[in-house]
Amino acid sequence: xxxxxxxxxxxxxxxxxxxxxxxAWKFPTMVGQNGxxxxxxxxxxxxxxxxxxxxxxxxxxxxxxxxxxxxxxxxLAPKHKTSWSIAGFTMIGAILIVxxxxxxxxxxxxxxxxxxxxxxxxxxxxxALFANFMSNDFTSQFFxxxxxxxxxxxxxxxxxxxxxxxLNVWLMPILFILLFFMLIYSMSFDGFKAAYHFLIFxxxxxxxxxxxxxxxxxxxxxxxxxxxxxxxxxxxSLGVGTIITYSASLPDKTNFxxxxxxxxxxxxxxxxxxxxxxFTYIFEFNAEVSQGPGLIFVxxxxxxxxxxxxxxxxxxxxxxxxxxxxxxxxxxMIEPFTLYLVNTFKYSRKKALFLISIVVFILGNLCIxxxxxxxxxxxxxxxxxxxxLLDYISSNIIMPIGGFCAAIFVGYIINKDGVKILxxxxxxxxxxxLWYFFLRYVSPLAIIIIVIxxxxxxxxxxxxxxxLKIFLFxx
Ligand code: PHE
Numbered sequence: 001x002x003x004x005x006x007x008x009x010x011x012x013x014x015x016x017x018x019x020x021x022x023x024a025w026k027f028p029t030m031v032g033q034n035g036x037x038x039x040x041x042x043x044x045x046x047x048x049x050x051x052x053x054x055x056x057x058x059x060x061x062x063x064x065x066x067x068x069x070x071x072x073x074x075x076l077a078p079k080h081k082t083s084w085s086i087a088g089f090t091m092i093g094a095i096l097i098v099x100x101x102x103x104x105x106x107x108x109x110x111x112x113x114x115x116x117x118x119x120x121x122x123x124x125x126x127x128a129l130f131a132n133f134m135s136n137d138f139t140s141q142f143f144x145x146x147x148x149x150x151x152x153x154x155x156x157x158x159x160x161x162x163x164x165x166x167l168n169v170w171l172m173p174i175l176f177i178l179l180f181f182m183l184i185y186s187m188s189f190d191g192f193k194a195a196y197h198f199l200i201f202x203x204x205x206x207x208x209x210x211x212x213x214x215x216x217x218x219x220x221x222x223x224x225x226x227x228x229x230x231x232x233x234x235x236x237s238l239g240v241g242t243i244i245t246y247s248a249s250l251p252d253k254t255n256f257x258x259x260x261x262x263x264x265x266x267x268x269x270x271x272x273x274x275x276x277x278x279f280t281y282i283f284e285f286n287a288e289v290s291q292g293p294g295l296i297f298v299x300x301x302x303x304x305x306x307x308x309x310x311x312x313x314x315x316x317x318x319x320x321x322x323x324x325x326x327x328x329x330x331x332x333m334i335e336p337f338t339l340y341l342v343n344t345f346k347y348s349r350k351k352a353l354f355l356i357s358i359v360v361f362i363l364g365n366l367c368i369x370x371x372x373x374x375x376x377x378x379x380x381x382x383x384x385x386x387x388x389l390l391d392y393i394s395s396n397i398i399m400p401i402g403g404f405c406a407a408i409f410v411g412y413i414i415n416k417d418g419v420k421i422l423x424x425x426x427x428x429x430x431x432x433x434l435w436y437f438f439l440r441y442v443s444p445l446a447i448i449i450i451v452i453x454x455x456x457x458x459x460x461x462x463x464x465x466x467x468l469k470i471f472l473f474x475x
Contacts, residue, residue: 199272
């Protein structure tokens with residue numbers, strides 16, 4: 001990267017990358033599918049013990065090397081440089097993500113345009129509209145995607161990280177203010193109380209009936225744990241080289257610990273606010289909590305339409321803000337690989353982007369086709385359509401692997417003193433040791449257990465069985 005961010009530019013760039021559709025679209029969807037409060041708690045715990053810890057590890061790799069992910073690992077590894085550089089290729093995950101992510105931004109474009117017309121005023125119509133768009137309307141989806149595609153690559157080709165971040169300075173607060181007002185407005189509905197019980201604290205009657213733990217964690221299963229980990233990674237942009245790449249341009253003497261905490265706080269807060277707004281109307285209109293990816297498009301349009309013309313204005317503002325939040329994240333997914341191609345093969349930025357764009361174009365179109373009635377069947381693999389498969393592989397497999405490599409690399413491979421010197425102005429010794437302990441023992445183990453549990457549930461049962469036996473033997 002040619003120039004460094006300003007301090008505020010760094011915070012905004014990373015916040016812009018972190019706050020995106022993960023918070024506005026994935027978070028409420030997954031919370032709905034996994035039963036609410038228990039899932040949020042899991043997500044918060046994993047955000048702290050895995051997300052924050054690995055975020056700081058990736059930041060160290062970026063800052064200490066000032067390179068793209070592959071060259072960063074290569075430069076910092078004391079030996080086996082080439083083997084370690086493979087860890088940097090987890091940035092391919094970002095290319096997979098941007099392929100389906102830009103399709104979703106395309107949906108947002110469609111709904112931005114819809115805000116100018118009559119929005120469906122009940123959940124059924126709203127659902128039908130979305131379903132039709134998803135499974136029959138290839139042309140609309142294609143052109144919306146195409147628009148996002150060109151815009152995204154145009155922006156990255158300009159290298160205007162600062163341009164888009166400056167835009168973020170305006171748009172992120174607008175998103176926040178809008179969400180805040182929607183939250184206040186939603187408090188006047190009965191659905192808000194139900195949303196509160198769903199997201200924050202279960203009904204007392206439910207606790208009496210089921211017991212405290214069951215009322216909170218009753219709907220959690222192994223899949224939910226992996227999903228919560230995937231979401232923690234996804235919403236913090238971890239494991240695919242973004243944080244490494246942005247931190248390569250972290251200006252010196254920036255309190256990056258404080259910056260990281262602010263970014264993580266904003267990220268969680270926006271997710272939860274979004275959850276409140278969405279679920280208030282879900283409960284208010286008796287819609288299905290676990291309806292999946294259409295959740296925000298279906299429920300929010302109904303809400304907006306019930307607000308009359310003000311609703312149209314709000315819808316427009318809301319989807320436009322979401323659009324920019326999405327674009328800022330999308331840009332941060334393309335940057336790592338671009339920088340790698342430029343650094344390693346001395347390609348011009350344009351040439352690098354051209355090559356990446358071919359891949360994204362093909363994958364993006366396959367994502368769209370995989371939800372169309374006429375092509376869905378041939379694009380379904382292992383019971384998931386292509387879109388969900390890309391999402392699953394990148395969020396639940398590549399991101400955890402990328403994060404795991406970063407944790408091992410910083411925790412075991414590179415010299416501790418170098419990292420300590422980097423952290424010492426902003427973190428006292430106690431917290432540094434705590435972080436380092438988590439980095440070495442807790443986060444990687446959590447990742448291994450969760451991922452293995454998903455891939456080989458049987459194996460996990462054996463481990464649990466023998467661990468218990470050993471434990472009982474000693475007690
Ligand atoms: N954090 C972004 C979001 O929540 C997604 C993202 C993933 C961005 C990976 C960059 C890299 O929408």
